[in-house]
Amino acid sequence: MTRTSAQALIGVGVLVAAVSLLANPLGLARYPDFGWLPEVGVIIGILAILAGFSAGPGASDQVIE
Numbered sequence: 001m002t003r004t005s006a007q008a009l010i011g012v013g014v015l016v017a018a019v020s021l022l023a024n025p026l027g028l029a030r031y032p033d034f035g036w037l038p039e040v041g042v043i044i045g046i047l048a049i050l051a052g053f054s055a056g057p058g059a060s061d062q063v064i065e
Contacts, residue, residue, distance in 0.1 A: 005055075006052045006053075006055040007052065008052075009048050009049075009051055009052035009055070010048070010049050010052035010053065012048055013044075013045045013046065013047070013048030013049035013050075013051075013052060014045065014049060015045075016041055016044055016045035016048065017041065017042050017044075017045025017046060017049070018045075019041065020037075020038045020039075020040075020041025020042045020044075020045060021038065021042060023037075023038050023041075024038070
């Protein structure tokens with residue numbers, strides 16, 4: 001994984017986690033409380049952030065084949 005893709009993965013993870021946390025207060029949800037979906041979004045976001053950080057420090061800008 002390249003450094004750029006690791007940074008993109010971190011950015012996507014932050015975005016998914018933030019939208020999931022703020023879905024109800026911002027009125028993005030169809031219903032006032034849509035159950036377990038925000039929790040799943042936060043978990044997926046955190047996993048994406050961790051995956052990006054684990055690949056980031058050792059990642060170079062060159063793709064190894």
